Amino acid sequence: MATNEDGGVTRRDWLAGATATAGLLGLPGQASARRIAASDRVNLAVIGAGGMGAQNMSRLTSQNIVALADVDFAHVAQSFVDDKGAAKPAMQPLKAAYDRATKFADYRRMFDARKDIDAVVIATPDHHHALAAKAAMERGIHVYVQKPLTYTVREGRTLLGLARANPKLVTQMGNQGHSGDDGRRVVELIRGGAIGRVSEVHAWTNRPVWPQGEARPAAVAKPATLDWGLWLGPAPVDWGYNPDYAHFNWRGWVPFGIGSLGDMGAHLVDFPVWALQPGLPTRIETRHSRWGGDDNIWDGKPPADLGSYPLANITTYHFGAAKPGPLMMTWYDGGLMPPTPVAMPATARMNPDGGVLYIGDRGMLMHDTYGEKPVLIGDGVEARAAAIPVSLPRIQGGRDGHEMNWIRAIRGEEAISSPFSSAVPLTETMLLGMVALRADQPIEYDGASGRITNLPDANRFLDRDYRKGWEL
Structure with missing residues (x-):
């Protein structure tokens, strides 16, 4: 591509x-x-x-x-x-x-x-x-x-x-x-073969740092200065105001936000998708903690009245059409992190706030959120990296x-x-993780047609309903 x-x-x-x-x-x-x-x-x-x-x-x-x-x-x-x-x-x-x-x-x-x-x-x-x-x-x-x-x-x-x-x-x-210099260097190093062919990527974040995995709170009086109807806008719900929704805490509530993956995936998933150009994922599965609003008898399925997203998710993406070969990327949120690779030196620390780990057949590369502080791991990796030229333009002012x-x-x-x-395919990749969460089982995706092929009913999660007068 x-x-x-x-x-x-x-x-x-x-x-x-x-x-x-x-x-x-x-x-x-x-x-x-x-x-x-x-x-x-x-x-x-x-x-x-x-x-x-x-x-x-x-x-x-x-x-x-x-x-x-x-x-x-x-x-x-x-x-x-x-x-x-x-x-x-x-x-x-x-x-x-x-x-x-x-x-x-x-x-x-x-x-x-x-x-x-x-x-x-x-x-x-x-x-x-x-x-x-x-x-x-x-x-x-x-x-x-x-x-x-x-x-x-x-x-x-x-x-x-x-x-x-x-x-x-x-x-x-x-x-x-x-736009950051470090992130652009990461892309150059991955594309230049510093760690060889990458077949596995792990990305993680400490988000959410807002209410999530919780039942919907009772409505309270809104601030006099807030137009709550306009804030709801296209959301097809008649929820009353609560400070757990606005102005900052909306990300974890299904009608308003896309949770941790929507918030931080645009930073963390960005670099592997950019560097490896794997196309759209072909299979996606999400494992998760309880949905907000679940009762005491939990079967893992979303409650009928969706409130907040689960507190923690692990989403696995398979890019079956990636070149030069299949790629698997795993996303972790809610403070969950991937296991430490056996080959990871004791001096290399996986940042609990967030990061990405690329595992190649000639070494590993790890960086923090926003592509910052890249670390090269493995014999000969530093020497190969030093020989890889700058190829992407740098943005004045960086991030x-x-x-x-x-x-x-x-x-x-x-x-x-x-x-x-580039932002739309990246966003689509992120959103497919939320679709798999809603579908509650693995989905098979045809990126060319933009359709889920194994669960026809799950295609409704590629779209949404809108409040009258706010249609797209």
Whole structure:
């Protein structure tokens, strides 16, 4: 399978097969983006202006921030002060930019009202990502979407279809490790054969660090500043507010987030998928602890009323079509970790916060989250690694330059780091782990058609229902 100049995966053949599958991908129209010169400032908007959105936007204050959409501006204001209420000096330029911008509660109204938006950062909970991105792209607006890119496989393929139909739109997923120097060196070393042929990969994280594996809490009064109906948006549930959902804790609840795999897979799974280019997985199985809301008699199946995801999962991916041979990748979350390989030296420590271990036939490579601190293990590995040249472009600012890389790409100054052409297949791989979790047994997957072949009923988990008025 070919690669783009930036190392992203080219998916022409894969997308062609997916397009032929009824219902998976619509026919997107053409959008027109304003031509922006290298000397121009980009007119920016943000959806989800606090929390992670504020972190993203704090790196973009050199641009013209014209509009904000958020369901709770009191929460946004907390991004500019510390726990004691004192102003954070580093965040004051962003506060000044926000103060000048037009504010909206509903991002749909923002797009209707502001025709001058060139680009938008989307940092909402997962269940809004695809709807906000699609609305922007259809208007010719460049998009930066936080990870995971989408909530479902169909949503990802829809966004990829839009990106391919509108090649002048610059798309970026917010997996900032993709722009890091260490991670790019990892890809070069794996591709260059430093540890030989890799047939086994293990990736792990300490997430969740939010409520998960728990029953749904009782509804309580919402903050007066929060528009709870807009926060729910496309989620087809009528759950009342609880702080265990918003503003930070939504990842572990089925209608809103994709759990630990959605949160950290975009960082950890990214590098083996990027380096080894195995295509989409052909078989996926998930083992897990109790679902949130299970009663005392547990048969392992999801409860009828899905609340929170299980606290811990082990997901095994088989890439049967990988070249030069099959690859198995195992994902661990909830604090679980792979066993220590016998050949691992006592001086090499597997970071309990998260990491990836590649096992090749000539050695091993291990790195932390975001591809950082790579460690080479085995006789002769260091010498082979030293001879492997730099081949991938480095991103100005590394991890911290991920947002400005998007701006520079919009202005035609450099290649984009994590476009949808590579972010969608990565996200689909991650999401298939959640599909296997919901199916509660191994699934066989045909990536060309985008269909589960052994359990036809499980194909419903590739899509989702939407609240009326919020359809994709």
